[in-house]
Amino acid sequence: MDVFRALHHGRSPNDPLVLPGPWDAASARAFVAAGFPALATPGAGVAASLGYEDGRTPPAEMFAAVARIVRAVRPLGVPVSADIDDGYGLPAAELVERLLETGAIGCNLDDSGPGKVLKDLRRHADWLAEIRASAGDRLFLNARVDTFVRGVPDVAAAIERALLYEAAGADCVYPIGAPPAALPVMRAGGVKGPVNMVASAAGPADVLRNGFRELGELGATRITFGPGLLVRTTTALTDLGRSLL
Template sequence: MTATAQAFGALHRGRAPAEPLVLPGPWDAASARVFEEAGFPALATPSAGVAASLGYADGAVPPREMFEAVGRIARAVSVPVSADVEDGYGLPARKLVGRLLDAGVVGCNLEDSWGRKDAAAPGTLKDPHEQADYLAAVRDVAGGELFVNARVDTYIRGVADLDETLRRARLYVEAGADCVYVIKAPVDVIPALRDGIEGPLNVVFLPGGPSPQELGELGATRVTFGPGLLFRAMDALRGVAEGLR
C-alpha cells in the first residue's frame, strides 16, 4: 500500500461520532487547491461536478476525459484524492484500476446502477451479486492501492427498502469494499444503516438537512457533497456577474 493510500484509509478509522471525515468535492484543479488550502485532509471528486465543469450532463462524460480531469485535480494538490467514476464505465477491473492509479487517485466510488446514457438499462439497479463480483475483482487487482467506496443506489432508483439496501451493502463489504455509500438515504434510516453495516458509512450532505457534524452523530463516518459545492460556487458567481452587468 502506498503511503498516500494508507493515510487516506486511516482517516476513516477511530473517528468520534460528531467528527466525521468531511471530504469536499472539487470539480477542477483550482477548486481542489482552495479546499486543500482551507485545511481539508483529503478530497473526493463528484462525477456530476466534474461533468458540469467539462460542459457535459451528468453521466455523459467520455471516460478518457473523466480520468484526465481527476488526474489534473490529483496533481494539483498534495492531499489524497478519491474519484467518483460512476459505474466503472464498463471497464474490466484491471483496466479501471490501472486508469485510476495512472490518474494518481487513492480511492474510488463505484455505483450499483446503470446511470450512463448508453448503458444497457439506464436508471436501473444492477444485480447485487454481479456488482459484488465486480467489486471483488477491483479489490483483487488493486490490493491496498485503492480505497473502494461502494455506492448503493436503492433510494435514488425508487427502491426505498432498508432490508434490500442492507443486503446489498453487506454483499459489497464481504466482496472487499472499504466503505459503503447509500446515496440520498433518508435521515431517519442513517442510524439503522450504521447498525447494520460493518465498516465506514458515507452519507451525502444535502442543503437544508443536518450539518456534517449532525450526520456524524447519526452514524456517518464520512460526509461528501456530490456536486453541491459547485452549485453553491455557481450561485456566488451569478451574484458577481449580476453586479458587473
C-alpha cells in the same frame, strides 16, 4: 493510501470526515488552502465542469480531469479519491490501472448503470471483488448503494447490498439519497464499516456543520456533497456577474 484510510477510522461520532468535492485543479487547490486533509471528486461536478450531463462524461475525459486535480494537490501531500460513475463498462483490471495512472488513491463506483437501472447485486458484488483483487491495498473502494435514488426506499434492500459489497472488499459504502433515519437501521442491520452520506452544501456554515455532526451521531463516517459545492460556487459567480452588469 494509509493516510486516507486512517482518516475513516477511529473517529468520534460527532466528528465525521468531511470531504469537499473539487471539480477542477483550481477548486482543489482552494479546498486544500482551506485546510482539508483529503478530497473526493464528484462525478456530476466534474461532468458539469466539462460540459456534460451527469453520467455522460467520456471515460478518457473523466480520467484526465481526475489526473489534473491530483497533480494540483500532490505536491501538498493531499490524497484524492475519484468518482468514476459506474466504471464505464471497463474490465476490473483495466479500470484499476487507468485509475491508478491518474494518481488517485480511491474511487466511488455506482451500482446502477445506463438508464439509471440498479445492477444485479450479486454480479456487481463479484465485480467489486475483482476490483479489490486487482487493486490490492492500492485503492480505497467506496461502493455506492443506489436503492434510495432508484425508487427502492426499503432500508432492508440497502442493507443487503451494503453487506455484500463489504464482503466483496469495499472499504466504505455510500447509500446515496438515504434519509438520515436509515443510518441507525443500517448499523443495526450489520453494516460495520465506514458509511458515506451526502449532505447539502446550501445554507450558513454553522448550520451545515451541525448537520454533519448529527449525521455522524446517527452512524455516518464521512460526508460528501455531490455537485453541491459546484452549484453553490456557480450561483455565487452568477450573482457576481449580475452585480457587475
